Amino acid sequence: MTQNATSAAQGCIFCAIVARESEASVVYEDETVVVFMDLNPVTPGHLLVVPREHAVGLDDLDQATSARVWEVGRDMARALRRSRMRCEGINVLVCDGEAAFQTVFHFHLHIVPRYVGDGWILMSEPPERERSLLDSDAHAIKEAIASTD
Ligand code: 5GP
Ligand code: ZN
Numbered sequence: 001m002t003q004n005a006t007s008a009a010q011g012c013i014f015c016a017i018v019a020r021e022s023e024a025s026v027v028y029e030d031e032t033v034v035v036f037m038d039l040n041p042v043t044p045g046h047l048l049v050v051p052r053e054h055a056v057g058l059d060d061l062d063q064a065t066s067a068r069v070w071e072v073g074r075d076m077a078r079a080l081r082r083s084r085m086r087c088e089g090i091n092v093l094v095c096d097g098e099a100a101f102q103t104v105f106h107f108h109l110h111i112v113p114r115y116v117g118d119g120w121i122l123m124s125e126p127p128e129r130e131r132s133l134l135d136s137d138a139h140a141i142k143e144a145i146a147s148t149d
Helices: 003-009 013-018 063-082 131-146
Strands: 026-029 033-037 047-051 089-093 109-114
Touching: 013 033, 013 047, 026 063, 033 063, 047 063, 063 089, 063 109
Parallel strands: none
Antiparallel strands: 026 033, 033 047, 047 109, 089 109
16 A cells, blocks of 8 residues: 555544454455445445445546445445345445545445335436437547557
């Protein structure tokens, strides 16, 4: 871990959980990730998939860690479906940045079991965007993809 990352990790609740210095209900761990129950679950069974390494957002994760986080997220979703937890559907959620509702600044995936009538409302119904604007949005993102290492 770099000096900056070490400083950022100080006082980080998820680093403390990963280090087993803070209590959590852990369901899975390997050399790259730890998965534990969210303290304030949207629905019972709500899991957090957390890389051991402190990284704030998606862009701070190295490729191998990122791949493992998403892979384990998929495995956890499958486990929830097969478990005796109520689970008729799954939402996988990432809050990357304050504007996207991130409150713990150590990257994590939310794996949220869903069922009809669980009461969690995600979003309003956005209006359809004009094709010319969609094309121009796509162009802006394609340019960025081309310049991403
Ligand atoms: P964010 O909004 O950053 O994506 O979500 C952070 C999540 O971490 C929230 O769902 C919150 O309930 C959960 N959380 C915050 N502090 C703790 C904690 O100390 N332990 C556990 N298990 N979850 C926490
Ligand atoms: Zn951390």
